[in-house]
Amino acid sequence: MPITDQEIKELEEKAHQVRKDIIDITGWAGGAHVGGALSVVEILVILYFKYLNIEPNNPELENRDRVVLSKGHAGVCHAAILARKGYFDFELLREFNHFKSSFGMHLDSLKVKGVDVSTGSLGHGLPISVGLALGARVQKKSWLTYCVLGDGECNEGSNWEAAMSAHHFKVTNMVTFVDRNKLMIDGPTEEIMGLEPFADKWKAFGWLVREINGHSFQEIAEAIEYARSENSAPVMIIANTVKGKGVDFMENEVKWHYGGLDTDLIEKAKQSIDRMYKG
């Protein structure tokens, strides 16, 4: 089912809200992985507000689709979306990172409703997603697994072990993204540990690859529709994004991989986000 203009308009409104939520939570938390949280907004928003078969009032629904946020450091974005989706009260996020809070910067599946898998250590999400997808197959279940990787974490060899196995086991009930924001903590991915030719690497491992603008709901929707209908091989959606997207002083800035925000910066960040959506 293709996406409509009205749906895109509504998703843009959600994304606008979530971007400002990320800024608020980063302020409450005393610091967060704000850059990578802002780059993955559209991917997670379209999943939670269009595609996932989920029931927020029944988080353990057996036949729900599963989401594995392998780039678990984007927990502030994930938490904001889960709250806006209705899994828990948004106000609880004021405690983010605080003593004994259920919400740490990498979300814990045993503490946060709606989180299917605890992530945070990089290179773990794709193997777990392959396991979830195989689990659905063994049990003849129709639910899908959605996995979201960061690009920097693709340095980890475990991803390529999983890539090999997804192809070998013909895992096609899984939709996988890489948030290709091209920056990691120490600098640009191509300077720290080059990933290119990135698409060719996945293709060489037997995957089908789509490269898209990861901030375009239209393009993300088309890629998801393609991945869901493709039954011959696993599909990788390389979503080209901008780290810090929406906040002018953070965009493409390595130093905003992680940071804290005082009242002044929170205000400036929100103004920048508002300008993005006005334009």
Add this chain to the structure above:
Amino acid sequence: MREGLTWTVYDADALTLAEVYGEVLCQLGERYLNIVGLSADLAKSTKISKFGDKFPERFFNVGIAEQNMFGIAAGLAKSGLIPFVSTMAAFISMRAAEQVRTDICYQNLNVKIIATHAGTAFGQAGSTHHCTEDLAIMRSFANMTVVVPADGIETGNVVAASVEHPGPVYIRIGRGFEPTFYENADYGFQIGKSVEVKEGADITLICCGITVRQAVEAAKLLQEQDGLSVRVLNMHTIKPLDEDAVLRAIEETRRIITFEDHNIYCGLGSAVADVIAASGKGCAFSKVGIPDCYSLVGYPEDLYSHYKLDTDGIIEKAREVMGKEFEEDEDWEDEI
């Protein structure tokens, strides 16, 4: 729980320790449709291939990729299945340690791990394939249950019990060629509860794995030659440890030695030492296992002899500890 299982009729002398668990897993697989199996190109060596041959649609050989294997196991468990994962102990506890800890234990997932070739059981292969660190690593992971069965019969018992024991379980066995100790499976095996395999009042030998059989032989000889009454505990569960049995051994025998095919840091011996130290009681004590070194190459029986884990070594160590001094005082209150 084991109703319907017929594996006890298998001739344990004809089946190696690992093969027994393969048979048990096959029978469990018939009853529990949610059991799946995984290995990393060691399906044949670990005997989990028996399960794979019988239930090919429920078995995944992931190739030589242990990190991926434990990630996949976590995902399978998250989907509602009970994965049994088998490969060599060294590659589970070290290569894939973080996946076992973070993907499985942190989320308290129902993954059962059968770690083969543990300790120096694959002695000829050298230190790359020995694993004298896994008990230390695994018992430090919260939520993990750690069991070291004494033989193939007990391995069958542990595998069967683990299905209905919630959360991750690490089952540590040798290469599979070790002789059997138990004659049948009906001795009341229970995870977390040690078995007093020989009564005694002068000294307690606390053992796990291959040392149980050796210690019972040693205890008989010590009785004959030295007139000693030697208690032997099969402390098959390293975590949670049967602390009551250790406390009884302190009070009733006041001399304890631990024997394990593992380094003497943070394995069975250290777990027992923690209980002794916290008890506040005087007790002669010694830990026997692999010292702080990379174990020698050799056939397992030669290594067990070298590291004092065979009958002769156990007798020697028992005599040493019988000569040790400690505060002999019948008034326990004075010692606290």
